[in-house]
Amino acid sequence: MILKGLLRLQSGFIKWLIAPTCTLKFPLLLPCIPSIKEVISLGISVNVTLIFSLTRYEEVIDAYLDGLEASGLSDLSRVTSVASFFVSRVDTLIDKMLEKIGPSEALDLRGKAAVAQAALAYKLYQKKFSGPRWEALVKKGAKKQRLLWASTSVKNPAYADTLYVAPLIGPDTVSTMPDQALQAFVDHGSVARTIDSNVSEAEGIYSALEKLGIDWGYVGNQLEVEGVDSFKKSFDSLLDTLQEKANSLKLVSP
Numbered sequence: 001m002i003l004k005g006l007l008r009l010q011s012g013f014i015k016w017l018i019a020p021t022c023t024l025k026f027p028l029l030l031p032c033i034p035s036i037k038e039v040i041s042l043g044i045s046v047n048v049t050l051i052f053s054l055t056r057y058e059e060v061i062d063a064y065l066d067g068l069e070a071s072g073l074s075d076l077s078r079v080t081s082v083a084s085f086f087v088s089r090v091d092t093l094i095d096k097m098l099e100k101i102g103p104s105e106a107l108d109l110r111g112k113a114a115v116a117q118a119a120l121a122y123k124l125y126q127k128k129f130s131g132p133r134w135e136a137l138v139k140k141g142a143k144k145q146r147l148l149w150a151s152t153s154v155k156n157p158a159y160a161d162t163l164y165v166a167p168l169i170g171p172d173t174v175s176t177m178p179d180q181a182l183q184a185f186v187d188h189g190s191v192a193r194t195i196d197s198n199v200s201e202a203e204g205i206y207s208a209l210e211k212l213g214i215d216w217g218y219v220g221n222q223l224e225v226e227g228v229d230s231f232k233k234s235f236d237s238l239l240d241t242l243q244e245k246a247n248s249l250k251l252v253s254p
Contacts, residue, residue, distance in 0.1 A: 024044050024047070025046075032048075033060070034063070037066040037070065038067065038070075040064055040066075040067025040071065041067045041068075041071045042071075043073055043078065045081060046064075047081070047082050047084060048083050048084065049150065050223075050224055051084060051086065052085075052086055052089070052090060052220040052224055052227070053117075053216055053220025054117065054124060056220055057085060057121050061129075061145060064083075064145045065133065065134070068137050073140075074140070075140065075141045076140045076142040077141035077143060079142070079143070082145065082146045082174060083145055084148045084150045085118060085150065087115070087118055087150065087164045088114060088151045088152060088154065089114075089151050089226075089227070090114035090117060091111055091155070093222065094110075094114075094209065094214060095111065095113075097213075098110050098212070101212055111156065111158075111163065112205050113214070114164065115164065115168065115202070116202040116205035117206060118149065118167075119167075119198075119199055119202035122195045122196055123196065123199055123202075129144045129145075144172055146172045147172065147173045147174070148174040148175075149164065151164070152164040152168075152175055152176065153177075161181065162181065162185050162189045165177060165189060166185065167195070168194065169192060170193055170196060173195065
């Protein structure tokens with residue numbers, strides 16, 4: 001559906017979309033995966049957002065690689081992409097689930113799920129963007145799809161205010177931070193490669209949560225639905241504001 005809409009656009013607008021400074025934002029839902037591949041194949045740069053699970057993230061990477069391989073471009077260097085992996089919302093949901101489970105073993109894992117999953121996402125990133133398949137694309141100028149950490153503000157005041165910033169520093173990553181998180185890191189954070197400093201611990205936390213009954217697939221799907229709903233409400237609010245402004249201009253026109 002997204003691709004068909006793009007192809008109906010005038011050719012001049014398509015040229016604008018493939019400009020180096022333009023990135024098309026995709027809210028991630030399962031039906032969007034094929035469109036990501038096809039839009040990338042057109043040479044359009046993409047920000048795939050609302051990623052909450054390792055399963056969905058791997059699908060996003062594969063769609064990016066498939067799109068690069070399907071592209072007729074001789075130079076892939078102008079195609080860029082980021083995969084926006086949301087962090088703090090994962091803890092918000094899983095913490096509630098752990099509190100219902102109850103025993104101290106479960107409660108001790110509160111505030112640890114999101115960073116653990118993020119570390120494993122980076123491990124997946126390293127695996128996917130290496131090896132013969134990737135090297136063949138590099139020869140055509142392909143760029144890695146960078147990991148972007150989103151939702152990095154702390155929702156629980158009991159947690160460290162840099163919880164979703166300090167442990168997620170690494171090559172080819174981007175961190176988007178609200179002012180509060182940014183100022184906290186400037187004040188008492190330190191710059192060091194941390195994202196892959198203790199992958200074995202992250203794997204242990206991820207596995208322990210599964211053993212306690214945490215369904216990572218459910219978590220990802222639930223947060224996707226909530227995220228899209230939030231985006232829709234924001235977009236609808238924007239349209240309402242624009243309509244109100246347009247109506248006010250009509251009232252004052254001569």
